[in-house]
Amino acid sequence: MEHSGRGSPMTMQEINTHRKSFPTKQQVMEQTPDPAVRAMLAHLEAQGVETLFDRFDAQKPQCGYGLAGTCCRHCNMGPCRITEKSPRGVCGADADVIVARNLLRWMAAGVSAHGARGREVMLALKAAAEGRFSRPIAGVEKVRAVARSFGIDDKGEEGNVTLEQLAGRIADRLLEDLSRTVPGPHGTLAAMAPPERIERWRELGILPISAYHEVFEALHRTGTGTDGDWRNLMTHLLRCGLAFAWSSVVGSAIAMDSLYGPPVRQRIAANFGALKAESVNIAIHGHSPVMASAIVQAAESPELVARARALGADGIRLYGICCSGLSSMYRYGAVHPLSNAVGAELILGTGALDLWVADMQDVLPGIMNVAECFHTIVVTTSDSCRLPGAVHIAFAADHGNLDQADEMAHRIVAMAVENFPRRQAANVFIPETSIDAEIGFSVENILADFGGAAALAEHLQTGRIRGIVNLVGCNNPKVVYEKAIKDVADVLLSKDILVLTNGCASFPLLKLGYCLPEALEKAGPGLQAALAGKGLPPVWHMGECLDNARASGLFRALADALGRPLPQMPFAFASPEWSNEKGLGAALSFRLMGLNSYHCVPAPVFGSDKVRRFLEEETEALLGSVMVVVADPGQLGERIATDLEERRNQLGL
Incomplete structure (x- = not known):
């Protein structure tokens, strides 16, 4: 099913057909x-261990009104749902307003999610700059x-501004953009966004005050008896999108x-086979790098390594789940990537994890049910x-104990070490699948590989590289797990489209x-010619989900090198399996x-033709871009390739 945005909202019969397409666990x-x-x-089915895929099956059939976006629980006069018999809620809101309000609340949640984890590291940067947090400022060039x-x-006036003072001023600027209440310019956006885009956003009246303010205002607008104009709600959705992009991301x-330094290019082992039964095994799961970095350091403690060996282990080994694992991986190396959030229960089901560190976001409560079946300790x-x-x-709610990070990390790793002897070998099941992966790409090291943005842009200009796609997002059991991402990547690579x-x-x-x-064999001849000589995949x-900022930075550098505005460039954003509020924000950012x-x-906008048309058609005139939904991943890849070729033709490339 491809969405064009034209015609009437989906009927309940069409929604029923749509939800019948959701795969079963068996599929x-x-x-x-x-x-x-x-x-x-x-293995887990044979053991009688429930996973996310079992619970998804148990939820079927999913609520049709929820899929359409036409149920409202914002006040206690409801809940209300829009039907032919009742086309308005108790308050008088119609389907367009209800769908728009629900979407805006999702967007506000996305701004706060990435913003909350960002606030923690901004506070850590400020504390490190002021000597209240025992971390050196590792990103020296980034700070400058x-x-x-x-x-x-x-x-400075005396020529002696220290690195720490610069880092502190940057932290203050970031925190101000995150939390400003008195209207004023958004400093990060003004300094780093393309001028052409800033002017367009100013014309549309969507320049944000701060992330905090736009979330505050989004909840206000969507409250009982406030904003009843679906288009005005969509305008604020765009404003929240800018706050998400330039503060939260x-x-x-x-x-x-700035605090932890940029990515380091390296090679690392991935997948279940990277798990070593003979080691004390610790998984790092979530999004914040602050405690994760301290745990990486603690795991290298000679005292703790010696204790692990005394208990029969060959050492301490770290693994990455979701994004805090990925950011640790590309900075420190010895954090092996195992799974995204949806697959976390499968990793726990190996019985080989002694301790699981969970910080924030995409830590699904179901992991506790699996952890209880084995010996794994979960630490939040x-x-x-x-x-x-x-x-x-x-960390405390006010982060007043940041200075205790090393002590807490030492306690956590020590717990893992002491738990190792409790592991039961009979319960350990590790599929022997492991492969190396090259990681740690950044704008800086990519451009260094090519000798500057102009040299990489030349591959775009000649057509050896037909376009670049940022292929990202979460996972969603509404499609076969991880298959959509692979299928889209296969099509793009075959069309000489580079994938980030x-x-x-x-x-x-x-x-x-x-x-x-070696995966270049999946690519077309042009992409092979552009990359083979440099030994690049x-x-x-x-990196992690926050590193969409790296993709947008590369896009900006290449557009500038060709002297073209971003909306004309053969670039795209694809998140085939997106599932949460941050996924909505990421797509809107691009x-x-x-x-x-x-x-x-698709997004839950089936119930409003106006909101759906706004996202899939009208934003073309406003922003130069649209949302495209194609259920079949192979066809989605073909659509992306076709659209990028159209952009190339319009550019005369």
Whole structure:
């Protein structure tokens, strides 16, 4: 099913057809592309251990009104649902307003999600700059480059501004953009967004005040008896999208790279086979790098390593689940990527994890049910993310104990070591599938490989590279697990389209060999010619979900090199399996830059033809981009390739 945005809202019969397309667990076991995932699903089913895929089957049939976006629970006069018999809710809101309000609340949640994890690292950067957090400022060049972009004087009147002082001023600027209440310019956006885009956003009246303010205003507008104009709600959706992009994402990424340093290019083992039964095994799961970085350091403690060996282990080994695992992986190396959030229960089901560290976001409560079946201790490290039955060793709500990070990390790793002897060998099941992957791509090291943006842009200009797609997002059981991402990648590569990836969607590409130079055999002749001489893979792994900022930075550099505005460039954003509020924000961020977003899973806007048409057609005139939904991943890949060729033709490339 392809969505054009034309015609009437979907009927309930059409929605029923749509939800019947959702795969069963059995279909996932037969069709998911990773043989290790198939083996683990079969193993856990035989053991009687419930997973997300069982619960998804149990939820069927999913609520048709929820799929349409036409149910409303915002006040206690409801809940209301829109039908032919009752075309308006009790308050008088019609389907267009209800769908728009629901979507805007999702967007506000996405801004706050990435913003909350960003705030933690911004506070850590500020504390490190002021000597209250025992971390050196590792991103020296990043700090100096950002200071120049922000117009922060790196010399000062006396010529002795320290690196720490610069980092502190950057942290203050980022925190101000995150939380400003008095209207004023958004400093990060003004310093780093393309001028052409800023002018367009100003014309549309959507320049944000701050992330906090736009979330505050979104909840206000969608409250009882407030904004009843669906189009006005969509305008604020765009404003929230800019707050998401430039505070929650770019601002957070600046803080992370400033404090912990940029990615390091390296090769690492991925998938279940990277698990070693003879080691003390610790999984790092979530999104914040602050505690994760301290745990990486603690795991290298000679005292703890010696204790692990005394208990029969050969050492301490770390593994990455979701995004805090990915950001640790590309900075420190010895954090092996195993799974995205949806597959976390499968990793726990190996019985080989001694301790599981969960900080914030995409830590699904179901992991506790699987952990209880084995010996795994779960430790939560954020006041925002507690799990019943987990040990809580965390930063306080006010982050006043940041200075205790090393002590807490040492306690956590020590718990893992002491738990190792409790592991029962009979319960350990590790599918022997492992493959190396090249990781740690950034704008800086990519351009260094090619000798500058102009040289890489020349491959675009000549057509050896037909376009570049940021293939990212979460996972969703509404499609066969990880298959859509692989299928889209196969089509794009065959069409000489370079693929960037990060976050949860990157795991199948890591696990199935797409991030190795040998995968160039999947690419067309042009892409092979552009990359083979440099020993580069056809899929460049740029890190965690926040690292969409790296993709947008590369897009900006190449557009500038060709002297073209971004909305004309053969670039695109694709999140085939997106599933949460941050996924909505990520797609909207790229559309605001003038780049189309492509998906296999639709947004819950079936119930409003106006909202759907706004997203799929009207934003073309407003932003230069649209949302495209094609259920079949192979066809989605073909559609992306066709649209990129159309952009090339319009550019005269």
